[in-house]
Every structure is written in C-alpha cells, then in structure tokens.
Amino acid sequence: MTDLMAERTADGSQAQAGPDRKASGAAPPTRRQASRRGQLVAWAFLAPFMVAFVLFVIWPLIHGIYLSMTDQSLTGAGGSFIGFENYSEALADPVVWTSIGNTVWFTLITTVPLVVVALVMALLVNTGLPGQWLWRLSFFMPFLLASTVISQIWVWIFNPDIGAANDILATFGIEPVAWLQTANLDLISIAIATIWWTVGFNFLLYLAALQNIPDLQYEAAAIDGAGRWRQVFSITLPQLGPVTGVILILQMLASLKLFDQAYQMMDGGSSETSRPIVQYIFEAGFVGYRFGYASAISYIFFVLILIVGLFQVIVLSRRKGKS
Amino acid sequence: MIDTRINRRSVLAGGLATAGLAALVGCTPAQSSETRTLQFWHLLSGGDGITMQGMLDRVNASRSDFRVRPTVLAWGAPYYTKLAMAGAGGRAPELAVMHSSRVPGYVPGGLLDPWDVDLLRELGVDESTFTDPVWNASVVDGELYSVALDAHPFIALFNRDICDEAGVLDSSGQLMRPDSPDGFLDMCREIAGVTGERALSYGFIGDGQQMWRLFYTLYCQHGTQMEFPPGGNIEVDEDAFIASLEFMHELSDGEIASQRGTIDSAVAEFAAQRTGIHFTGVWELPPMQDAGVPVGATMIPNIFGTEAVYADSHSFVLPHQMNPDEQARSDTYSVVAELLKGSLAWAGAGHIPAYLPITEDEGYSDLTPQSDYAEAADYLVYDPVAWFTGSGSNFVLQFGQIVGSAITSGSGYDEALEDFRSYVNGLLAQPNPANPQGDLS
Numbered sequence: 001m002t003d004l005m006a007e008r009t010a011d012g013s014q015a016q017a018g019p020d021r022k023a024s025g026a027a028p029p030t031r032r033q034a035s036r037r038g039q040l041v042a043w044a045f046l047a048p049f050m051v052a053f054v055l056f057v058i059w060p061l062i063h064g065i066y067l068s069m070t071d072q073s074l075t076g077a078g079g080s081f082i083g084f085e086n087y088s089e090a091l092a093d094p095v096v097w098t099s100i101g102n103t104v105w106f107t108l109i110t111t112v113p114l115v116v117v118a119l120v121m122a123l124l125v126n127t128g129l130p131g132q133w134l135w136r137l138s139f140f141m142p143f144l145l146a147s148t149v150i151s152q153i154w155v156w157i158f159n160p161d162i163g164a165a166n167d168i169l170a171t172f173g174i175e176p177v178a179w180l181q182t183a184n185l186d187l188i189s190i191a192i193a194t195i196w197w198t199v200g201f202n203f204l205l206y207l208a209a210l211q212n213i214p215d216l217q218y219e220a221a222a223i224d225g226a227g228r229w230r231q232v233f234s235i236t237l238p239q240l241g242p243v244t245g246v247i248l249i250l251q252m253l254a255s256l257k258l259f260d261q262a263y264q265m266m267d268g269g270s271s272e273t274s275r276p277i278v279q280y281i282f283e284a285g286f287v288g289y290r291f292g293y294a295s296a297i298s299y300i301f302f303v304l305i306l307i308v309g310l311f312q313v314i315v316l317s318r319r320k321g322k323s
Numbered sequence: 324m325i326d327t328r329i330n331r332r333s334v335l336a337g338g339l340a341t342a343g344l345a346a347l348v349g350c351t352p353a354q355s356s357e358t359r360t361l362q363f364w365h366l367l368s369g370g371d372g373i374t375m376q377g378m379l380d381r382v383n384a385s386r387s388d389f390r391v392r393p394t395v396l397a398w399g400a401p402y403y404t405k406l407a408m409a410g411a412g413g414r415a416p417e418l419a420v421m422h423s424s425r426v427p428g429y430v431p432g433g434l435l436d437p438w439d440v441d442l443l444r445e446l447g448v449d450e451s452t453f454t455d456p457v458w459n460a461s462v463v464d465g466e467l468y469s470v471a472l473d474a475h476p477f478i479a480l481f482n483r484d485i486c487d488e489a490g491v492l493d494s495s496g497q498l499m500r501p502d503s504p505d506g507f508l509d510m511c512r513e514i515a516g517v518t519g520e521r522a523l524s525y526g527f528i529g530d531g532q533q534m535w536r537l538f539y540t541l542y543c544q545h546g547t548q549m550e551f552p553p554g555g556n557i558e559v560d561e562d563a564f565i566a567s568l569e570f571m572h573e574l575s576d577g578e579i580a581s582q583r584g585t586i587d588s589a590v591a592e593f594a595a596q597r598t599g600i601h602f603t604g605v606w607e608l609p610p611m612q613d614a615g616v617p618v619g620a621t622m623i624p625n626i627f628g629t630e631a632v633y634a635d636s637h638s639f640v641l642p643h644q645m646n647p648d649e650q651a652r653s654d655t656y657s658v659v660a661e662l663l664k665g666s667l668a669w670a671g672a673g674h675i676p677a678y679l680p681i682t683e684d685e686g687y688s689d690l691t692p693q694s695d696y697a698e699a700a701d702y703l704v705y706d707p708v709a710w711f712t713g714s715g716s717n718f719v720l721q722f723g724q725i726v727g728s729a730i731t732s733g734s735g736y737d738e739a740l741e742d743f744r745s746y747v748n749g750l751l752a753q754p755n756p757a758n759p760q761g762d763l764s
Binding site for chain 2: 071073074075076077078080155156159160161162176178180181183186266267268269270271272283286287288289290
C-alpha cells in the first residue's frame, strides 16, 4: 500500500518535472522568451493574491512580533518598547497555561471521536442501508450550520433546568447535570456539541474514500475466502489510511483554533476549565485592551504549534523511511 | 487572442468600477448639504431597540436640519471594544450609549469628551433633574462624562395571582417586604406551597453578571459599599460578603429557587407561571407582560437593614473626537435633551427614566407596575468605581468564577473571600490598560 503511494508520488513529481526539463533543455531562444513572458503572466495572475497575502498575513505576522514587545493598548495609548516583559509575564501567567491545557485537552477529546464516529457512520452508510441519501443528508446537515446556530441549539439542550440532555438522563433515572456550568464538564459538553457539528464533514471524506475502493479487491478477497470482517480489516481500513491522515491533520488544526462555539456557548463568559487559549488572547487584547500582551501570548502559542507541527513532520517522515 | 479577452474584461470591469465610484461620489455631497447626519451608536436591541427607534423617529421628525442615524451593535464586551477603538481613532460617532459603570474606565484613556454642563443647563438638563445616585455616577474626576437616560435596577417581579393565593400581598396589592432573611425565606415557602414547585426564579449558574447583581444588592443592604482604591487594597466588609453569599446559597436550595437556574431557564419558568417571584432586571418586565403573566414589580425586599438597589444606567456619552464639528456638537446636545424629555416611552421598556421631570409627571404615575418601583431611583448602587468594573466587564465574569461554587455548595466562603480579595488587589496594582502609562487610576 505504502509502496503504491510512493510510486504515485514519484509519478506525480516526474510529471511535474517533465515540462520544466523540456523547457530548460534544448529550447530555442524564442521559447525561452515565451516562457519568460509566461512567467510574467503567471506573476500578474498571482499578484492580487500576493498583495493580499503580504498585506494581511505576512505584514501582521511581522508587525505582531513588534507589538508583542510594546505596551500598546487597543485604545491607541501606550506603544513604548518594553522588550520581553510581556513574554515573561505571559510565561508566568497561570491562565495562559491552563488555557493552552484546555485547548490541547479539547483537541484530544474531539479528534479521536471525530475520526472514529465518522468512520463508523461512513461504514454503516456504505454497507447499503436503505435510504442512503437520507443518512448522508442528516449526517452532513449539522456541518452546514453556522457556529452561532449550533451554539444556541446546544445551550438549550444543555440547559441544566429545562434542557433536553437532562430529560434524557432523567428517563434513565440519572440526576440532572449542569453541563456548561460545571468545572471540567463544560469543555466536554462543548466537545460533544462540536463533534455533532463537524463529524459530517469527516463522514463525507470517509464515504468518498470508501466508494473509491475498487470492488474487485473485495471480490478477490471473497474468492480467497475472506469474510465480511476480514475484508473490513484487511482491505477497507488500510485503504482508508491516507484519508485518515488528512482528517487527523485537519481536525487537529481546527481543534487548536477552538474559539467560536466555546465563546458562544459560554455566552462570552469563560471558566478556568473551558477557556481556550484563543479566547484568552481575545480577552487580553479586545476586552482588556492589552494588545501588546495579547500578541505575546499568541506568539507563545504559535511557537508551541510550530513544535507540534515539526514533531509531526519528523514522525511522519521517519515512518515513511522505515516502510 | 488571450490578450484581447483579458483587455475586454478589464475594460468592462474598469468601466463598471468607475461608474460605481461616480455614483457613490455623486450621492454623498447631495445628502450632506441638505441635512446634517449625526452618527449615534447604541447597544439597545430587542424591545429596547424598538422603543429607542421610536424615540429617535420622533426627534428626526421634529427636525429638518439634521437627522440622527443610529447604528445598533450587540451589547457586551465587543461593543465596548468597538467604541474604545472609535474613540482612540478620534473619528468616533457624535453620540453613543454606554453603561454608566463603564465610564470611569474609559475616561483616563481620553476616549470620551466631557459634557458642557452650562450648555446642558440651557437645554433644561442639570443636576436637579437627576437623583443623587444617578448624577454622582455620571461625574468622573469632577467632570460630567455621561448623561443618564435611565436606571435599570435589579428588581423583583412577582406573579400577582400566585402571590395573592399565597397571601403574601399587602392591602395595596404589592408584594410584602419582609425585613429579615428568614422572613423572606418563609414568604417564599408560602409561595412554593401554592405553586407546588419552586417559589423564586433566579438564574445564576455559570453567570457572573447575574451573581454579581444579586450579591451586590444584598451586600449593600448591609449599609456598606466596596471601595477599590487605585494602587491600594480592596476595602470589603467580610461579614457582609459572607452573609450575602450564605443567603444566596439558602435561596438556591432547590425548593425556593433552582440550584441550577440559568438566566434563560429562570425567564422560561416565570413566564410559564411556575413560580411566584423573579429576581431580574427591569428589562424583563415587557416580555413578561407580553407572555400574559399577571406581573407586578417591586424593589428586592430590604432584608439586611439598608435599602439598596443594584443598578446600572444607559447613558449618553460623547466619544472622543479629534476635531469635533461645533454644529454637530450642538445638534448632539439638543438630541440628548429631546430624548430625555421624550423618555416616558422609555419607561414602557421597564427602565426608570433618569430625567426626573418624567418620573414626576402624571403620565408616569399612571404607568404600572413601572411606577411601583420608581422609588428605587433613590437607593441605587452602582458598581464600585474602578477601571475594571462595570456591566459586561471581565470583572463580573471572574466574580462568578470565584464565588460560584460557594453559592452552590454552601461551603468555602472564606476561600471565596480571599480569592476575591487577591483578584481585586491584583487588578488594583495594574494600570488602566486604556492608559498604560498613566498613574494607577
């Protein structure tokens, strides 16, 4: 399987290298001119994006580093250079660390179910349940909702006094729970809502991948005497390897950015056990007006993500190397 | 071939853009030369927003030389962020609404311009047209920075039918006002006997703002207020602090009020007529009337000895402008004066109009149950003055974090007090972020 992948990427890179080689090889001057003009046209097409990219991504990135070393206030006051003071304050600020902890914990408790539940849903639908379109639609629908909408829905479901979640618990004789108002449980409740909201997207990716597995592999396996479960474990799951990798990465990135639904479900308030780091940056900068300090926290978070990202790349490439 | 296609497109696009620009440029001067436009930002949505729009429509209809153009933004932290940024840029709207309690935090950064008291007096607005608590809350460092439209206190709504059946109404049909914690709890038990469920709707779980509103009412009923001296230490009455929390715990015992009430579930419960009393802001009055609840309203009973009503005010402020236009400023003053004089309509939304000629008017005394709690205007207490306090501030949210479990569990009061003390002292030691280089004020 991995060999197949390697071949495919090798093919891909060859295909890319192809025209280049031709162009730089025995190309007459006119062609070179043409390619230079082609490059110009390419840059012209790229320019609008590049301008926006530099203006709204690269420049803020650089300016943010400067901001993080000032006592700039959102109100325009301050702005004098104070070196690494913000950084030392942030590193010693317990809320920074609990917020980062919350974000990481949220990433862990959402990523796994978002992969497993999506996979199970896709497998079920793919086995040929009657009314496939209905399942597809209802699994995917929540994903189409805005974060504001799902937050409102779940705030009511989780209402400790009159919410549906506690009604369901009550039918099993379980005492009511203050879902969003209990320390530690609040983030789990947000995670439940998030899983319900976004699992549909992963489900769709898995379903597409499942439908891409050629039938003849299953036929061959059946001829070899493999049962249904054997086929799932020996064909289906391994074939889903690449898409699982994609989902994992997308999911981790989405979860680390947690803000919208947490902010809205907690109604702008926050608790020590549910405040994600992005919300703390928002609170420091936009509620507390401390832009310099907020910038410093975001760069600390940025570095942490960078370390995780590098770690991921190293692990992935080592695994590839082994196989 | 390709080139020509690109050209044709770009020519088309360019032409369209130019035409659009011309249209925009063409319409702007035409409007501004006839009637001047006053930009007005406010945070009043829902029923409040409709009432305010009606008041603005009347002002606009009476004037031909200018027009007030409101921009409605959602209330809360984001509103104050936007207003601060507008003030920081120096090209802010001419007029805005703020909560009085947030004004002291805005002033040191130069985000607001002070009102000219003499000019206001000419228009019939001065110290004598407001109650003392309201006027005092509008003055920062000896200057008038806000002109209050209303006071919106935290009060007790009650269901007349249920309370009548429970025998807790006095001869004039008002809710009895017991003068001790036990007296109030007993009254609630009478009501619970009638509803068969709970007596009181009070939502507070996970909601620092709601906890603070009732807590500070009870705290100030002890005849004391907290002091937050900049750069110093909090002055807090420990006994009053703990007694207030204890009483809140006794209320939310599951029988008098829910142990897990949220602001939403409390509204739903009282609207469904399942409880007799609702501790809430005055703004919940119109929705309850609409829901068909036979609703009365009164100040929260004085159970600790001193009459005190926690409140905030919607106030008019002048966001800082670098180069204020004299004409626009004078228009703004007359708009505010006219809005105040037309604020009887505002009372319909439940708020107590701050402008005394309105509440002293007959039209207001006919308005019940609003006029039943008009007296509250004399007993208002606002947030302790500091840069970090006020409606929608981090401070009230954090307060909820600190005392929440003490209220629900009925233990750990001393720890809550210590945590609160060190939290506030930490903030007092920091400069106002709106003015990081200023002194600690």
